[in-house]
Amino acid sequence: IADFGIKEALEQLGVSQTNHGTSTGSQSFGTGGEIASYSPVDGELIAKVTTTTKEEYEKVIDAASSAFKTWRVMPAPQRGEIVRQLADELRRLKEPLGKLVSYEMGKSYQEGLGEVQEMIDICDFAVGLSRQLHGLTMHSERPGHRMYEQYHPLGIVGIISAFNFPVAVWSWNTALAWVCGDVCVWKPSEKTPLTGVACQKITAEVFRKNNLPEGISCLINGDYKVGEMMTKDKRVPLVSATGSTRMGKIVAATVGERLGKSLLELGGNNAIIVTPDADLKMTVIGAVFGAVGTAGQRCTSTRRLIIHESMYDKVKNAIVDAYKQLHIGNPLDENNHVGPLIDKDAVKAYQHALEKVVEEGGNLVVEGGVLEGEGYESGCYVKPAIAEADNSYEIVQHETFAPVLYLLKYSGDVENALEIQNGVNQGLSSAIMTNNLREAERFLSHEGSDCGIANVNIGTSGAEIGGAFGGEKDTGGGRESGSDAWKVYMRRQTNTINYTTELPLAQGIKFDL
Numbered sequence: 222i223a224d225f226g227i228k229e230a231l232e233q234l235g236v237s238q239t240n241h242g243t244s245t246g247s248q249s250f251g252t253g254g255e256i257a258s259y260s261p262v263d264g265e266l267i268a269k270v271t272t273t274t275k276e277e278y279e280k281v282i283d284a285a286s287s288a289f290k291t292w293r294v295m296p297a298p299q300r301g302e303i304v305r306q307l308a309d310e311l312r313r314l315k316e317p318l319g320k321l322v323s324y325e326m327g328k329s330y331q332e333g334l335g336e337v338q339e340m341i342d343i344c345d346f347a348v349g350l351s352r353q354l355h356g357l358t359m360h361s362e363r364p365g366h367r368m369y370e371q372y373h374p375l376g377i378v379g380i381i382s383a384f385n386f387p388v389a390v391w392s393w394n395t396a397l398a399w400v401c402g403d404v405c406v407w408k409p410s411e412k413t414p415l416t417g418v419a420c421q422k423i424t425a426e427v428f429r430k431n432n433l434p435e436g437i438s439c440l441i442n443g444d445y446k447v448g449e450m451m452t453k454d455k456r457v458p459l460v461s462a463t464g465s466t467r468m469g470k471i472v473a474a475t476v477g478e479r480l481g482k483s484l485l486e487l488g489g490n491n492a493i494i495v496t497p498d499a500d501l502k503m504t505v506i507g508a509v510f511g512a513v514g515t516a517g518q519r520c521t522s523t524r525r526l527i528i529h530e531s532m533y534d535k536v537k538n539a540i541v542d543a544y545k546q547l548h549i550g551n552p553l554d555e556n557n558h559v560g561p562l563i564d565k566d567a568v569k570a571y572q573h574a575l576e577k578v579v580e581e582g583g584n585l586v587v588e589g590g591v592l593e594g595e596g597y598e599s600g601c602y603v604k605p606a607i608a609e610a611d612n613s614y615e616i617v618q619h620e621t622f623a624p625v626l627y628l629l630k631y632s633g634d635v636e637n638a639l640e641i642q643n644g645v646n647q648g649l650s651s652a653i654m655t656n657n658l659r660e661a662e663r664f665l666s667h668e669g670s671d672c673g674i675a676n677v678n679i680g681t682s683g684a685e686i687g688g689a690f691g692g693e694k695d696t697g698g699g700r701e702s703g704s705d706a707w708k709v710y711m712r713r714q715t716n717t718i719n720y721t722t723e724l725p726l727a728q729g730i731k732f733d734l
């Protein structure tokens with residue numbers, strides 16, 4: 222740890238050995254049982270965080286409800302100014318926070334820094350947005366009338382996040398929700414509670430310096446039971462949940478039951494189509510980064526390569542060669558390409574996938590395996606694997622959150638590749654490698670990819686914050702981040718104003734007294 226400056230990073234972020242996991246801002250408390258956060262990098266205990274009790278949750282909701290009354294009347298550009306200050310703090314603390322993300326979650330230091338950069342980017346985006354929360358003006362059918370729509374804040378936004386993007390997903394939600402006038406309650410993943418504590422401390426200081434009330438930024442901690450406190454709570458009009466499809470179905474049903482809104486960002490099963498016109502070098506880089514980056518633990522990780530039969534052997538051999546050059550090890554060491562999986566359960570799921578694909582008739586062309594010995598003491602390091610398979614296999618249809626890449630072959634037209642690509646339940650990210658305009662446009666057309674993200678000559682992972690992010694089908698249908706994703710954090714109101722002395726009715730209806 223000393224070599225990589227983790228102790229210093231924890232100190233700079235104000236994370237101690239035992240941390241209160243419940244907070245309304247400057248005030249933190251915690252009497253619930255502790256979560257011990259172990260690093261998948263070296264298996265060491267990093268620190269502990271207390272979980273949120275029902276009584277503490279009530280305190281948080283009281284503070285948030287009361288803060289909403291102050292925050293919603295502050296002009297949006299002034300709320301944007303607070304988010305701008307948060308971006309400044311994130312710039313100042315980019316290195317320690319990036320390091321903690323890397324050490325607690327296991328992604329490479331470069332990706333940890335990238336995640337913090339994404340937080341800064343969404344804050345900057347939100348600052349501009351704070352002057353553009355606009356609705357439309359319509360022409361009324363009635364003389365002397367004006368119609369327009371405006372967007373108002375919703376209230377408390379509950380955020381439930383996954384372990385793999387422990388800080389960026391929170392900021393995608395909060396930066397927008399705050400400029401929209403909402404207050405936020407965040408439950409980070411129980412696998413990465415410390416990055417949550419660090420973000421809350423950074424944010425609380427910004428709100429404190431601006432003399433803003435407690436409750437605008439709140440933190441709760443624990444497992445699904447703590448998440449359920451929000452999904453069942455009518456006082457939380459919007460729950461934004463990122464994680465597995467299994468979780469999303471439960472959250473959607475629970476929030477839907479009380480007619481709340483949910484924003485769901487769930488699992489993917491992303492593919493790259495490699496056509497006869499693909500650039501081989503770009504294909505290899507895109508596919509390998511997509512499959513092994515973050516050890517295959519991105520929702521947008523490349524899981525399936527759908528290769529035209531005329532290119533199949535060439536692409537397979539080039540990718541197998543590229544895998545031989547991968548360095549697996551401590552993600553804080555920048556010479557390594559692939560870090561650990563999050564925990565031993567994830568290792569088991571990886572092993573299960575490899576067994577299952579062989580059982581179903583697949584052929585492992587890069588075998589994989591769990592690494593042991595010096596540098597791999599945590600037991601969470603695995604070798605990225607490649608299997609030749611068929612799209613119909615049950616395991617190929619399933620998202621395994623690990624570096625397992627399936628090679629699938631297609632023949633004939635790009636339509637056949639699209640059928641394979643769309644032939645899964647998930648609909649998050651997709652890509653085509655081609656220099657053929659017809660194929661590219663076909664892929665992007667209404668008959669093409671059915672995913673929320675469709676890229677040409679780029680891999681499936683690594684989205685920018687400027688576009689709306691999310692996917693269809695089992696991915697949940699939610700959109701976060703750029704474009705007009707902000708609208709989900711607000712309620713729309715249609716206003717009609719009559720500036721005459723008459724009261725004509727719409728549709729020409731007569732009603733005389």
Ligand code: NAD
Pocket residue numbers: 381382383384385386408409410411443444445446447448449452463464465466467468469471472485486487488489519520521620622649691692696
């Ligand atoms: P997970 O579903 O196990 O947990 C995610 C979060 O949901 C955690 O905070 C957990 O405590 C909470 N949770 C679980 N059950 C709940 C319930 N019944 N009620 C309320 N909260 C509940 O997911 P994970 O293992 O942390 O993350 C990996 C998954 O997340 C993958 O499927 C990945 O594709 C997906 N993911 C999707 C996106 C996206 O934007 N589409 C982004 C990141 C991760």
